[in-house]
Amino acid sequence: PSVVNKIAAGEVIERPASVVKELVENSLDAGSRRVDVTVEQGGTELIRVVDDGCGVAPEQLELALASHATSKIIDADDLFRVATLGFRGEALASIAAVSRLTFRSRPVDAPLATELEVVGGAAEPLRPTGGPCGTTVEVRNLFFNTPVRQKFLRTTQTEMGHLTEALTRLALAHPHVHFTLNHGGRLIHDLPPGDARQRIAALLGQDLADSLISIESAEDDISLQGFVANPTHSRPNNRLQYLFLNGRFIRDRSLQHALGEAYRGLLLTGRFPVCFLHLQMPAAAVDVNVHPTKLEVRFQDGGRVYSQLLGTLRTKFLSTDL
Ligand code: ADP
Ligand code: MG
Structure with missing residues (x-):
C-alpha cells in the first residue's frame, strides 16, 4: 500500500x-x-x-x-x-x-x-x-x-x-x-471570527475592505454574492481575484474576462479589478471534474454564468458613484 x-x-x-x-x-x-x-x-x-x-x-x-x-x-x-x-x-x-x-x-x-x-x-x-x-x-x-x-x-x-x-x-x-x-x-x-468584509479587512487591510462594493443577484438557480473593489484598488495581476463556487476556490478565465468587461473604461489597461465573489449553483450545473487539486471547473452553461456576472456588475456600477 x-x-x-x-x-x-x-x-x-x-x-x-x-x-x-x-x-x-x-x-x-x-x-x-x-x-x-x-x-x-x-x-x-x-x-x-x-x-x-x-x-x-x-x-x-x-x-x-x-x-x-x-x-x-x-x-x-x-x-x-x-x-x-x-x-x-x-x-x-x-x-x-x-x-x-x-x-x-x-x-x-x-x-x-x-x-x-x-x-x-x-x-x-x-x-x-x-x-x-x-x-x-x-x-x-x-x-x-x-x-x-x-x-x-x-x-x-x-x-x-x-x-x-x-x-x-x-x-x-x-x-x-x-x-x-x-x-x-x-x-x-x-x-478572529467575523463577517465577510471584516475577514477581508483582517487579511488585506481596512482600506481595501472599506472600498468594497457589495454585489448580490439571483437568476434561476444561480446566485452570486460578494464584493468587488473600487477601481482605484485594481492590481497589475489577477492575484486578488477570489472566486468561489459552492464554497470552493476556483479559477475561471471566462469569469475573469466578464469582470474585466464590467470594469471597462473604469480601469487603466493592464490593471485587474479586485473581487471576492461567491457563486452558488446546483451540482448538476457544473461539469464533472474530479482531479484532486484542479481549480478549473466547467459550467454546463458558461454563457449564463458569464452574463449574470457581467449584468450584475454593470447594473451595480451604473447606480454607484465610483
Ligand atoms: P476525506 O476528508 O476525503 O474524508 P481525509 O484523508 O482527508 O479524507 O480524512 C479521512 C477521515 O479522517 C475523514 O473522513 C474524517 O473522518 C477523519 N478526519 C480527518 N481529519 C479530521 C479532523 N481534523 N477532525 C475530525 N475528523 C477528521
Ligand atoms: Mg480531507
Missing part, C-alpha cells in the same frame, strides 16, 4: 501548502470554530493544525489514516455535489506516506485523547494521551522519504507564499471561523 500511497501523494500533495489545505479542510469539515496553523521552515520541517472540531473516536483512528477511508458521503461523481470539502478519503493517507505524521484526537464525549503516529506510511500502535477536545495533526519532515519531490521544494519564502495563499482562500470562504497562522514563532495572521 505504501507505494500506491506514495504515488497518490504525488498527485495531491505537491508542497507544504497542499498539506495545509487538506488538513484545514478536514478541520472545517469537522465543524471547527477555531483552527490554529503553526509551521516551521515554510512547512517543510513542521506543519501543525489544531482544531476544536468533532474529533475522531479511538476505534476510528486507524481507519481515518487508511487509504480511501472517508467518513463522509461518497456519492460524488461530482466534486460539487458533496457538502463537505473532502470526500475521497485519500489526503491523510497520502500525507502520512511521505512524512512523519502524528494524529491526536479527542471527541467531545471522550475523557482522553488518542494518538496515532505514522512514519512514512507505517503506523505505530495507538497511544492514549492528554489533550483538549478536537484534533491536532502534526506533519514533520515532508517528503523525507521521497528525495525527488523534496528537490522540487523552493525557498522557505516561496513555500510560505503558497501556504499563506492556501490558508487565505479557506479563510475567505469561512469568515466565521477563527484562524491563526504562526511561522517560526511569529504570528503571521490572527483572523
Whole structure:
C-alpha cells in the first residue's frame, strides 16, 4: 500500500501548502470554530493544525489514516455535489506516506485523547494521551522519504507564499471561523471570527475592505454574492481575484474576462479589478471534474454564468458613484 500511497501523494500533495489545505479542510469539515496553523521552515520541517472540531473516536483512528477511508458521503461523481470539502478519503493517507505524521484526537464525549503516529506510511500502535477536545495533526519532515519531490521544494519564502495563499482562500470562504497562522514563532495572521468584509479587512487591510462594493443577484438557480473593489484598488495581476463556487476556490478565465468587461473604461489597461465573489449553483450545473487539486471547473452553461456576472456588475456600477 505504501507505494500506491506514495504515488497518490504525488498527485495531491505537491508542497507544504497542499498539506495545509487538506488538513484545514478536514478541520472545517469537522465543524471547527477555531483552527490554529503553526509551521516551521515554510512547512517543510513542521506543519501543525489544531482544531476544536468533532474529533475522531479511538476505534476510528486507524481507519481515518487508511487509504480511501472517508467518513463522509461518497456519492460524488461530482466534486460539487458533496457538502463537505473532502470526500475521497485519500489526503491523510497520502500525507502520512511521505512524512512523519502524528494524529491526536479527542471527541467531545471522550475523557482522553488518542494518538496515532505514522512514519512514512507505517503506523505505530495507538497511544492514549492528554489533550483538549478536537484534533491536532502534526506533519514533520515532508517528503523525507521521497528525495525527488523534496528537490522540487523552493525557498522557505516561496513555500510560505503558497501556504499563506492556501490558508487565505479557506479563510475567505469561512469568515466565521477563527484562524491563526504562526511561522517560526511569529504570528503571521490572527483572523478572529467575523463577517465577510471584516475577514477581508483582517487579511488585506481596512482600506481595501472599506472600498468594497457589495454585489448580490439571483437568476434561476444561480446566485452570486460578494464584493468587488473600487477601481482605484485594481492590481497589475489577477492575484486578488477570489472566486468561489459552492464554497470552493476556483479559477475561471471566462469569469475573469466578464469582470474585466464590467470594469471597462473604469480601469487603466493592464490593471485587474479586485473581487471576492461567491457563486452558488446546483451540482448538476457544473461539469464533472474530479482531479484532486484542479481549480478549473466547467459550467454546463458558461454563457449564463458569464452574463449574470457581467449584468450584475454593470447594473451595480451604473447606480454607484465610483
Ligand atoms: P476525506 O476528508 O476525503 O474524508 P481525509 O484523508 O482527508 O479524507 O480524512 C479521512 C477521515 O479522517 C475523514 O473522513 C474524517 O473522518 C477523519 N478526519 C480527518 N481529519 C479530521 C479532523 N481534523 N477532525 C475530525 N475528523 C477528521
Ligand atoms: Mg480531507
